[in-house]
Amino acid sequence: MGREAFVRGVGAVSSLGLDWPSTAAALARGESAIARVEHFDIEGFPCQVAAAVRGIAEGVEDRRREFALRAAREAWGRAQLSASPERVGVFIGAESGRASFSTVLALAQAAGGGARFDHEAFGQRARELAPRIDAAAVSPAAVASMLAGEIGARGPCETLSLACSSGAAAIAEGVRAIRRGEVDVALCGGVGADVDPLMLAGFGLLGALSARGVSCPFDAHRDGFVVGEGAAMMVLSAERGDAVASVAGVGRSLDAWHLTAPDPEGEGAATAMRAALREARIEAVDFVQAHGTSTQLNDEVEARALRRVLGARLAEAHVSSVKGALGHWIAGAGALGFLCAVHALERDEVLPTAGLRNPDPRCELPHVQGQALRKRVGSALVNAFAFGGANTSLVVVRA
Amino acid sequence: MRPVAVIAASAVTARGLGWRGLGRAVRAGDRAATLCKGLGGVLAAQVPSLPAAQDVEPRQLKLMSRGARLSCVAARSLFLESPALPREETGFFLGVGASGGTVKELEAMLDASFSEDRFDLGRFGTSGLGACNPLFAFQLMNNYTLCHAAIREGLRGPNAAIFSRGSGTVLALAEAHHAVAAGDCEVALGGGADSALHPVTWAELRREAGEGVVPGEGAALLALAAPEHARPLGFLERCEVHPGRQGLELALESARRSLQAMSPECVVLTATPNRREAARELATSACPEAIFEASTLFGESLAASAVLATVAALDLLQEGEVCRTAVLVMGPDGDVGLVGLAREVAS
Numbered sequence: 001m002g003r004e005a006f007v008r009g010v011g012a013v014s015s016l017g018l019d020w021p022s023t024a025a026a027l028a029r030g031e032s033a034i035a036r037v038e039h040f041d042i043e044g045f046p047c048q049v050a051a052a053v054r055g056i057a058e059g060v061e062d063r064r065r066e067f068a069l070r071a072a073r074e075a076w077g078r079a080q081l082s083a084s085p086e087r088v089g090v091f092i093g094a095e096s097g098r099a100s101f102s103t104v105l106a107l108a109q110a111a112g113g114g115a116r117f118d119h120e121a122f123g124q125r126a127r128e129l130a131p132r133i134d135a136a137a138v139s140p141a142a143v144a145s146m147l148a149g150e151i152g153a154r155g156p157c158e159t160l161s162l163a164c165s166s167g168a169a170a171i172a173e174g175v176r177a178i179r180r181g182e183v184d185v186a187l188c189g190g191v192g193a194d195v196d197p198l199m200l201a202g203f204g205l206l207g208a209l210s211a212r213g214v215s216c217p218f219d220a221h222r223d224g225f226v227v228g229e230g231a232a233m234m235v236l237s238a239e240r241g242d243a244v245a246s247v248a249g250v251g252r253s254l255d256a257w258h259l260t261a262p263d264p265e266g267e268g269a270a271t272a273m274r275a276a277l278r279e280a281r282i283e284a285v286d287f288v289q290a291h292g293t294s295t296q297l298n299d300e301v302e303a304r305a306l307r308r309v310l311g312a313r314l315a316e317a318h319v320s321s322v323k324g325a326l327g328h329w330i331a332g333a334g335a336l337g338f339l340c341a342v343h344a345l346e347r348d349e350v351l352p353t354a355g356l357r358n359p360d361p362r363c364e365l366p367h368v369q370g371q372a373l374r375k376r377v378g379s380a381l382v383n384a385f386a387f388g389g390a391n392t393s394l395v396v397v398r399a
Numbered sequence: 400m401r402p403v404a405v406i407a408a409s410a411v412t413a414r415g416l417g418w419r420g421l422g423r424a425v426r427a428g429d430r431a432a433t434l435c436k437g438l439g440g441v442l443a444a445q446v447p448s449l450p451a452a453q454d455v456e457p458r459q460l461k462l463m464s465r466g467a468r469l470s471c472v473a474a475r476s477l478f479l480e481s482p483a484l485p486r487e488e489t490g491f492f493l494g495v496g497a498s499g500g501t502v503k504e505l506e507a508m509l510d511a512s513f514s515e516d517r518f519d520l521g522r523f524g525t526s527g528l529g530a531c532n533p534l535f536a537f538q539l540m541n542n543y544t545l546c547h548a549a550i551r552e553g554l555r556g557p558n559a560a561i562f563s564r565g566s567g568t569v570l571a572l573a574e575a576h577h578a579v580a581a582g583d584c585e586v587a588l589g590g591g592a593d594s595a596l597h598p599v600t601w602a603e604l605r606r607e608a609g610e611g612v613v614p615g616e617g618a619a620l621l622a623l624a625a626p627e628h629a630r631p632l633g634f635l636e637r638c639e640v641h642p643g644r645q646g647l648e649l650a651l652e653s654a655r656r657s658l659q660a661m662s663p664e665c666v667v668l669t670a671t672p673n674r675r676e677a678a679r680e681l682a683t684s685a686c687p688e689a690i691f692e693a694s695t696l697f698g699e700s701l702a703a704s705a706v707l708a709t710v711a712a713l714d715l716l717q718e719g720e721v722c723r724t725a726v727l728v729m730g731p732d733g734d735v736g737l738v739g740l741a742r743e744v745a746s
Contacts, residue, residue, distance in 0.1 A: 044524025085645075094562070095541060139497065140541065140562040141732065145644055154645050158570055159562040161495055161541035169559055176577065197520065201508075201528050202536030252557040254491065254549045259462060259537060268555060275557075387537075388546025390558055 002179035005186070005236040006243035006399055008081060010339050011074025013067045014230040014326055015051040019074050023326075024343050024351070028372035032325045032354040034215055034226050040197055046204030049213035050195040051228030051327035063193040064094060067231035068143045069150060072187060076151050079235035081185055089155035089183035091174040092144040093166025093190030095331035140331075143191055147233075155183045161331070164291070166190050167232065168334025168384035168392035172250040175394075178238050189233035190335030192328075199330075200227060206260065208295060215328075216355035217292030217321035218299050218363040225293040228327020232335035234342070240399060245345040248282070248379075248397040251275025255389025261297055262385065266305030272391035273309045273381060280379070280395035284313035287344045287380040289337040290365075292321025292353065293328055302383065303363040318373060319365040324355035334384030334392060341380035341396045348376050400638070402744050403579045404631035406586070407484060407622035409477035410710045411469055412697055413444035413615060416453060416476055421707075422714030425667060425691045432613050432698060438601050444615035444698030445596055452479065455551070462537045465616065466496050466702070467544045470592035473618035474548040477588070484622055490556040490584040492575040494568025494591030495544040496702040497600065504531045504538065544592050556584045563591055563702035565669075565730020566640040569738060572621065572706065573638035579623045592618030593702035600701070607731045608699055609673030615698020619706040621713070626744055633716045636723075637661060637739030644733065647674075651681055654727075654735040658685040661739045663725035665689035665715060669708040670729040671699055678729045685725065691715075693726075704730055709738050716742045 010020050015033035017023035026033075033051040039058070042048045057066035141159040148157045156177060160169040167190020174186030194200075203209050203225075210224035236247065253275065255268030262269065277283060288310075291302055307314060322340050329336055344350050350373040359367055382394040410418035413431035435443035446469060453475045455468055463471070470493065478484060512518055512527035537543050545560040557578050561567045568591035575589025594616035595604050601614050623635060639657060641650040658666070658681065666686050670678035675692075682690045693708035700707060705728040712724040722743065728736030 041520045041524065043521055044526075044528070046528075139564065141564065141567070148642070148644055154642060154649075156570070156640065157642055157644070159567065160559060161562040162545075162558075162560045163540050163542040166542075173559065173574075180577065197523060198539070199536075201523070202539055205528055205531070205533040206536050207533075252559070254546070254555045254558050256549050256553045256555045258550065259534075259543075259546070271555065386542055386546075387540060388543050389550065390542055390546060390560070 003181065003238045005175040005178040005247045006240050007234055007245040007342050008237045008241055008243050009075045009079030009235040010342055011071040012230060012232045012339055013053060013071045015053050015228060016326060018055060020339060027322065027325055027351045028349060030352050030354050030371045034327055037195065045200055047200065047209035047211065047213060049226055051226060052195040053229055064143050064191045065146055067193060068147060068191040071189065071231035071233040072147050072150060075233040075235050076187065081235065081237055083185045085152050085154040087155055087184040088151065088153035089174065089177050089186045090144045090148040090153050090157045091170040091186055091188045092147065093160045093170040093331045093335060094140040094143045095161055095163055095166055147187060151187060153187065162390045163386035163388060164330055164333050165384045165386035165390045165392045166331035168338065168382060168394055171335065171338055171394060172252060172392055174236050175247045175250055178236060184238045186236045187233065188236055189231065190332035191231040192330040192332035193229045194227050194330050195229045203227060210294065214355060215294045215324050217294045217324050217353050218359055218365065218367060219356050220358045220360040222294045222296060222299060224295055225323065226327040228329050230329055230332055232332055232339045234338065243399045245342045245396050246399040247394060249276035249280030249395030251393040253391045257389050259388060262301045262389065264301060266301040268389055268391050269302060269305040269385055270309050272393040276393040276395045280397060282379055284310060285317055285379040285381045286377045287341065287350050288317055288319040289341045289380060289382045290319050290321045291383040291385045292323055294323060300362045303365050306365060315366065317366060318350050318368050320351055320353040320368040322351065324353045337382045337384060338394060341382045344377040344380050345396060345398055349374055350377065401580055402626050402634040402636045403576050403623045404626050404628040405621050405633045405635055405713060406624045406628050406631055407477055407481035408620065408632060408710050408713055409473045409480060410619035410707060411446055411472045412617040412707060413446060415447055416450065418619065418710040419714055421711040422718060425693050425696050425711040429696050431696055435596060437596060442613055443596055444613055446616055461532050462534050463547055464538045464544065465594035466592045467547045469616060469618035470544045470548045471551050473592060473620050474552050477620050477622060478552055485586055486553045488556045488584050489554050490575060490578040490587030491545060491549055491554045491558045492571040492587060492589045493545045493560050494563030494571040494702040495541045495560045496563065496593035497541060501538060504535050507531045564732040565704060565728050566732055566734035566736040568702050568705040569638050569640050569728055569736035572738060575623050576635055576638055579625060586622055586624050588620050588622055590620035590706040591702040593700055595699055595701050604699060604731060608671035611672045613698040615700035617697060617700045617703040617707050619703065619710045633713055634741045634744050636741050637737060639737050641735040643735060650735045651677060654737055655681055655684050657737055658725055661725050663723050664721040665691060666725045666727055667691050667693050667708045667712040668727040669693040669704045671731050674729040678727055682727055701730065704728060705736055712740050716740055
């Protein structure tokens with residue numbers, strides 16, 4: 001397997017706190033950040049709530065970079081590592097990359113003012129339009145590139161664009177790079193800043209968002225996910241230092257089934273989980289940080305896959321989903337889940353699934369409801385399953 | 400890096416479907432750009448109409464960005480040409496670009512959102528959303544460039560969609576290589592797909608790439624397997640990225656050392672106009688006699704550029720022109736990517 005990847009520092013920006021300790025403390029109390037969107041006119045949108053970050057990056061066009069920078073500084077500061085810049089890599093899950101809302105407006109104006117998109121007018125005015133497009137806001141890679149500059153990394157710099165699986169896939173890439181000896185230190189993580197009109201419109205039109213405006217993974221009354229945003233970052237190192245946790249297993253698979261719906265048997269999800277457990281050389285875990293989106297089908301399929309993979313050993317574990325409290329961070333989701341797993345190992349505290357009141361019998365799992373649960377955690381499984389059927393599972397163990 | 404075998408390849412380019420003959424065309428300095436109506440009549444290396452057997456079904460088109468469609472075509476083409484390739488556990492690692500959504504959908508949405516020539520967010524919520532395709536979100540998500548093709552071809556193995564404006568696709572090839580070398584899968588597909596013909600992408604590219612840039616589009620894939628494979632087309636010996644963020648000179652210097660160590664008999668390069676001179680100088684340092692510019696044929700195809708140049712280099716190997724070739728990638732991301740291919744594995 002090669003070298004181990006130890007977790008040396010973590011950091012986060014969320015709608016419950018502007019660092020990881022305050023976020024984790026609020027999560028442990030069972031708090032939820034989901035509220036009506038206030039920073040733009042939400043009238044007419046299919047879902048009018050979100051877990052938006054307040055207090056920083058307000059009015060900034062590319063909020064991803066603000067969130068990611070703050071979280072990365074926290075993680076890097078906690079890690080207290082020194083390494084040759086060539087041996088430090090950056091692996092980030094970031095989606096966006098679409099035209100920002102203001103870019104779309106600029107585009108429309110350059111193409112004739114909105115009555116119709118005039119291709120000829122656009123062709124003539126494209127040069128004039130170009131300076132108005134913020135390249136960094138359009139490019140997913142801008143986040144990783146900025147973070148590499150911030151910490152002075154000169155090793156590999158990768159941006160994973162795998163939708164809801166991006167953050168977990170980025171951690172997987174960082175772990176692999178350490179194992180292969182390509183880097184000694186990897187800044188990994190994910191960021192999502194999708195509480196914006198285009199993405200709320202897009203997901204709303206798909207019918208994926210909660211019409212009730214409630215995120216309640218595995219609950220009988222769940223009716224869709226709620227968009228959240230934030231950044232979760234971690235520093236992995238080949239050197240143990242004072243690390244409590246290390247990444248022991250990585251599993252990736254594709255459903256090859258459907259654009260939005262998971263394979264109903266959960267075979268793709270199960271394949272990723274099994275691969276991660278096999279690599280970690282364990283058959284059971286004490287805690288599962290589920291993908292748990294609060295959509296009808298995803299939660300049911302994930303529960304089924306977990307029961308199939310862990311079998312009778314599932315009874316020894318506990319399962320929760322952070323999306324009940326912080327919504328779905330899309331590209332940042334897997335990285336946030338990873339932080340919850342590391343928290344469980346470091347603090348022997350399993351964070352609860354906020355919003356879960358009436359567990360769906362079809363999602364029968366050893367849930368953690370209400371407040372955090374104190375228990376000894378020696379290993380944890382983290383799931384991240386993306387739209388389109390790209391699955392990533394990670395196993396974290398006590399170092 | 401232990402070499403792995405290239406056992407199949409596919410490409411969709413401005414010359415149509417197929418990778419054979421691309422090396423010769425690149426070497427000859429062929430051009431394929433035509434006037435692109437969608438960009439107001441600029442010259443662009445655009446993919447022509449595609450045969451129905453490879454193209455996506457018409458009802459699927461509304462779900463896809465252009466890059467996703469091209470990725471599907473390249474994957475279908477690969478499996479039609481190499482039907483014995485396994486699918487179920489095959490890995491899939493793709494360099495993907497930013498999916499901007501089709502202009503038609505943006506147009507419909509914006510059109511319904513204007514009030515007296517001003518964009519109105521209230522109207523956007525009440526009317527704009529209803530005017531566009533409910534599946535619009537799929538066009539905006541970059542991972543669908545990978546997922547559409549995976550669903551269409553039944554690929555279920557390890558995977559990654561790596562954002563790319565040049566060197567990310569070299570990383571995708573490297574990941575496919577590692578997946579095979581580490582035994583994660585028996586066969587892994589590596590490649591990239593993208594289109595620079597989206598108006599936003601084009602506007603951005605025009606600013607960053609320098610005068611004379613020709614926007615392009617395309618997709619290409621390499622199927623990789625263990626080096627013991629019975630009938631390899633060639634061997635992938637090297638995939639590396641020299642980051643340009645600490646300054647281009649540093650990146651060029653470390654790339655120069657690698658390139659010289661590779662001892663290529665020719666260099667196929669793809670570079671934006673503002674980096675072409677530096678790229679040629681770098682290529683000359685390792686192989687002054689045989690430098691072929693892939694971007695002349697393919698245009699700047701962003702996430703597709705590196706792998707289009709790579710399949711052209713593979714074609715040169717197959718034609719028996721050379722035994723060892725390097726691909727040099729200097730796209731708008733500012734990095735320097737290198738791919739090394741050889742006809743035989745050094746014993």
